[in-house]
Amino acid sequence: MRVRINARASVRGLVIAALPGALAIATAGGSLRAAPGTTEPADEPVSAESPVGACTIDDDLIAAAQAEGVVVMYNSPGGIDGPITAGFSAAYGIEVQATRMPSPDLKARYSAEIEAGSPTADLIISADDGYFEDALANGWILPLAEELPGFPGDYPELFVREAHAVVQTTPFGFAYNTDLFDESDVPEDWAGFTDPTLAGEIGLADPNDSAYYTAFYDYFAGELGEEWLTGLAALDLQVAGGASQTIQAVAAGEYAIALPSSAGYTDEPISQGAPLALVVPAVTTTLPAAVALTADPAHPAAAQLLACWLLAPEGNKVVADARGTLDMFQPEVLGYQVPPIPSPERQAEIIGILTGS
């Protein structure tokens, strides 16, 4: 289902009913264009004049957080823990103990720890909307309006939910090994991923790891035809592991292309000299990651402060600049397509087509 977003209207019920998923955006040279099919811009773009953010940060909150001295975070999106740790520590002198793990692992560990009565993470950042709803229903996380002073403030409503709010959204692209492929050898867009010359060259990030992977494949199967999906599957795809493992394998030369990938996974190895390049096609989907606060955390003030910082222009920009992601305060982000997460049956079908299982 494609949904045209009206920034003025409350989208909460609509988004939840439509099983919010990946945001389809169009990029060109770093600026944003509306995705094909979207004919109307948002009625009232968010004011870009001095946005405050999602909540009020006052001196009492800062002092209480600094007294706690540390905040523990679990996150599934790659590449954001470093900028968050560095940026938040620089801003407030509070240590962030971040553990990055694939989304299925994060859900299992976070749930098990809370159910055992020993939660570790004070807050989590995950790209799984369905899990946040389960967590709220179980009382593991609390409505943000109860936890964050002044929430939702002037944070774009598109990215606000009851118990979580999107802090980062990363466009999907693909990475290739520059020792094995020239720029001219790689496709310019997703339609090019049926070229038989790519057979055996593609390392596939495990599609079981995130519903947004299947949303990506489902979206383009809808745009380009089901034969695009079967044509891609015919390229002898090799499941290389999670997104991080796939990038490392491509950097080493196990495969020539990592599909899909994002700046969060490529920036660090590239900075170390790995022969990698990231291509983000003009039309693509994105992976939104949202923050939620644990009910009864060990460091409540530090968790609130970190969440407020992430949901304010300062923190949001630190993450966006460091990882090539989209700043939530840019008005252009409102002109988006919102394809839903496919049904479990369709997800299983897509995974079966891609992996041959």
Added chain:
Amino acid sequence: MYALSRLRPRALSPFRLLVGGAGIALALLIVVPLVSMLGDLFIEDGRPTLAGVRSLSGEPVGEVLRNTVILTVASGALALVVGSLLAWVNERTDARIGALTDTLPIVSFLIPPFAGALGWMMLASPGAGYLNSYLRRIIGSDARTGPLNIHSWWGLTFVYALYMVPYVFIMVSASLRDLDASLEEQSRVAGVGKLRTVFKVTVPSIKPAIAGAGYLLVWFGFSMFSIPAVLGPRAGIETLSMRIVQMIRYQYPPRFDAAVSLGLVTFAAVACAWAVHRYTIRNARFATVGGKSRRAARLRLGAWRWPVRLMMLLYIVVAAILPMLALLALTMRGYWSARIELHQWDFSNVTAALFDNPVTRRALVNSLRLATMASIIGITVAALIAVLIRKARGPWAVVVDAAIKLPASLPNVVLALAFLSAFAGPPFRLHGTTTILLLAYLAFYLPQAAVAADSAASLVGDEMIEASSVSGVGSGRTFARISAPLMFPGLLAGWAFLFARVLGELNAASILATGNNVVMGSRMLDLLGGGPQGYAALGALALAITVVGLVIIGITFTLGRLVGRGYRQRST
């Protein structure tokens, strides 16, 4: 042997009571979790139920069981051949190079299998493996992959076998050393060729050792988690242990009943192997150590001597040196690269991987602390039990001894599940604490501590204990002044092995470690799934565990020899 039984039984001293209590506590530590686990699975609301077992429906039980059996049988057969050959060459030919070849095959025993598997992944991944890159260059191939593929049945069988060989080598070597050589000599004198003598006389004579090794290999194959966790996914091979950990650690919500049910399948397989082992010992005919046994004359290999020696050295190169060098190349480079470029190596990549991340730092500290505590407590209690309980009479001593050794027959993943069942929730609520890990480590490694303590205790003559007892010295002072000093070198070695094992332990960590009680094993699993610096950080941790373990063992081995030499000099 002095007739202890002829003495009047002494009144129980407080020290004996304390040690007895510790022994019973440890026995309960092992038995209670197992009972709790079975109770959780088969009893619901006070009534028996099979609902827990039925939760396995829909799971690929047949497939994971088949995969585990294939890997265990194939790698076990390979390890039996290689390990027995190495043992025979070392004990029966002049290829032996003294203590070097006595201990070389055991060095791989000290390498954490996780480190070995990761190292071989770096060496033989089809595209970017170091060995593959060089082999393709040597043979002038334009292919992008091969010729080796570690992510295959062959690759997994190979790595499994590498780390199974020490078990075979130790068992078969000991049996050959104790075997009456006259049987083999009689065979040769009768005109039977050397090779036929080996197959017709030597091998049948050491059948108990081979059967024992076979049982250990089944236990190893069904328990092993780290090797298939590293190499299995890209090969599309999933084992029982992987599925159990997947159900607990990587599924939401965790499927405890299904995991325990699979754990019982694992236990049943190991129990069958044990039954076969016992049957073999009872019913087979084999040689025993005769009263007039003597050491065999070593077979002279002539021109084959050095090629055979090189074959022995090749094993340690393949099992230990190559994978460790691969990990070194990975961590010094900072990321996985098919090319080894020494000018790009930077030690700061290693220190950054180990010390920059606060979670990794916490894992290091927790692991060092737990390894120290578990090894000291474990070897101390094992020593006390070896001296005081085993020599005691009565059924309770037998029960305590059996309970302490029970974990050796259980797959570690099953034990970890038992601890999760018994201690994670109410009334103990130890989930996510270092205490639950400490208790698990004590249970896992008590058998190993007991073996080391028994071996050390065998050096303490009964006459000294008798003399002390007759002189009116209490058992506590006797232990402190006589037994402990004499046992010290052996206990020190036992402590070092325990320390090294606990430091890199993965099975308990995969089930019991959370973000609160992160240890090296669980941190490595996190990094395997994708974390900062990825494989390079993983390699740094694996290398650190291996190096620290080897250094500790090397220091204590040297110290033990110096202390032992000092005792001998003082006594002459």
